[in-house]
Amino acid sequence: LFRRLMDELVQCGKGEFHSSWEEKIKTYRLPRSELNKVVVEYLLKEGFREAVLAFQAEAKVEPPVDMKLLEEQLKIRSAVEQGSIQEAVVLVNNVDPEILDTNSKLSFHLQHQHLLELIQHGDVEGALRFAQEELAAQGEESPEFLDELEQAMALLAYEDASTSPFSSLLERSQRLKVVSEVNAALLSSQNQEPTSILNTLMKLVVWSQHQLETKSIAFPKLTNIASGKLTSCTN
């Protein structure tokens, strides 16, 4: 991807940019080992275990994190995606028992997700009891969570929760948000950065391009991240 990016830049640069820019692109050499590290780190943090193993074998790269942690992450991810939140909580506690005690936001979101699962299964009584016994106390301690709790409880006012304004809470995307939050917390607890280098680089590219555009500076813009297509961007 990076090599394609560089080739594209050179193509754009031929017609429109200073020769110093072209020179820099031509002479810059990104070591393959660095590229490999970035790729394997991305695959690990996103939970692609098989891809990591295959890449490791082919490129002969050591993964930067413990594979055992990756396996635990996958189990937790699977539990949340299936809606088995309590199982996920036990798994999180097995990996690091301090995460949920020190991250009240994550702790609340897991409980909140369990409440949503109960509502989705039509267990109104269970949901009310759970909200009363588990979530009410948290809402009292941390008033900033009250809005989210109210939104979830509002679902109970509808016979068909999918017709409520907060029906998006019952979609798969809500579970994936929780997965993402849990992943980040697990990585952080192991002194790892929660987001991958590749993720950060992409955000940096988007931000930098926006800055250049606002300052009306001509540059080769990355218009298609997937294909690495560059388009000249002039005033």
Next chain:
Amino acid sequence: MPSFDHEVSVQSLVDGLFSPELETRLLCVRSIKNSIIGSKAKKSSFMLMGVIPRLVSLVTDVQSSRELVCETVITIGSFAHGTPENIQAVLTSNVVPVLLKGVCQSDAELVSACIKTLRTLYLSGSAPASLVFEDSQVVKQLIALLSSSPLTAQCSALILSRATQTLEHQNALCSIGAVEALASCVQSSLPKLVHAALLCLSSLVYENKLASNVVSQAAVCDGDTMPSVITRVLSCVQCYETKFAAAQCLSYLCRTGSISYDSSVITLKVLPALVRLCKRGNDLKLKAQSAVTLAYLTEDCMELQEQAAQSDRLIPSLVASLEDRPDETSDLVGHRHFQLYDEMREGAFLALSSLSSTREDIRIKVISERVVMGHIKSGLNGDNVEVKIAAARCLRSLSRSTKLLRTAIFDAEVWKPINEMLCLRDEQCLVVATSVACNLLLSFSPSREKLLMKDVIRSISNLVSHENKNIRLNAVWALMSLAYESNREVKAQIKSTLGMSRLFELMCPDVEQSVLMKALGLTVNLVQESDEADSVMGECGRVLLNSLTAILQSSPSQDLIEQVLCVLVNISSASPTVIDMIANHEHLDTVLAEILRGEHHSIGNLMACCTVVKNMADPAVEGHVHRQNMMEDAGIKIAVQKLEKTSNPSLQATVKETLDHFSSLDLTL
């Protein structure tokens, strides 16, 4: 948080902890663990069932399996993340010594569980610090763990940072290699470990010159010095908490003299970093801590005060922090918000106090923020003791300004809360309140009259015998300020309320010099006028002269001699009866002669001594013949004559006047 039928299950789980079956006990511990993690309410619920002491006993039970012990320690660790009551219940169960023993085991998993729980307990601020240092093996093990896995090293550093509270603790750590171990941690690529190591180093070097020297000279890689490594962390790290930890450590090294105040590390790195961390928009706790450290760094250095006061609108930022009071009516505001606000106020007051302690222009700059005096008054009137003390310290700095004493300080009526503070029991409050009173009671301060109307003399007199020497000193000082250029009624009130006997108790040679100086100063002011001197000498002249003589005979400093002589100069200007009393005192003339003969005495003291002699020899005062003969017998005249050779014109003039008085007798005879 796995939910279940709460009422039944809590009891059954607690009962299960007493089961004879190991597996049952393990299952129950795990269930309790999963139930309480993330829920303070559940922790309190189990705590009320008395589960914590049982868990502790499971840890020490030799029949417990390794797995059970680990799970139990983890569960206790979860309680330690709970409410203050939960933490107290854990500590009351005497678990800390058990965990400290656990840290010395060889089982890595057990050590990890124990050290994490200990870290949580020590970070709560309630764990007994001394326990760590009771067993040297524990300390050595904690230092050894600084070189183990990053998480364990981090926990170890945090425990040591909280447990290190005395000079003995600091020196003990230095002597067994803690500095070298921490040096490796500070150079780690892991931000949390670096942060923990810096906190530990800060605790190690705080107000300890020896430890600071050890840290400054510690070997680090590439021939670098520890201060350089820490400075690099300060400059390069992105995490603000770590930046603060680095700045704090360097500030402590500066205050102990290991880094010079004018070094570029302090002026170009540390001070600007602390100023930026005090700005609005930062985390409130971090701002508060930065303000406190800034106050500490600058309190003894005028140049740093000046630089900070000019930096980046620091003073308006600090004052703006005082304005950011949480909204009591908002549902989103809890107890924690008010706690943080109070910490911020304390930090802001302390920082403003240091900045305005020396320079008048900075005091004016602070006061130009119009809301400051209102906040100071509010702080003085509030319930939070730390805020009260910090507000009073700020007021003390501002009250060093004559202009502000007459204007903003009087207008704000801060004398009222200060007067109330003088009746409190808290020693720190009394120390600072009495020091403020010293300024508010100065002759040109309009607050003086207001305080007099509120019986301040009684409040302060009650503190003159306080066991805290700083309170005693300030109380005497305040009375001395009050007596200066006061009318007779005020001086009479001081004498009657304080009692001359109590004043004489303070005028013994074995009283600490600072208090003795002020007591003498008070006496000087009480006998300023002739009739006042007559009154005092009439009541207790002999006792006073005995006290003064004893002081002069005790080989005092030049400053003390000066004060004693000031008293003598004043009382020797009184009536003939009083002058006779001085002259007839059995040892005083000998002591005066010794002063006049001594070559090491200051010009000022020699002049004062000559003035006393001159007053006693004054031919215009009845009985001068007898007194002059006595002084001649004591060798005083000869000693004065020898001083004629002095090159100092002022002394020469005084000597001449004195000898003229003796000459008038010769002429008469």
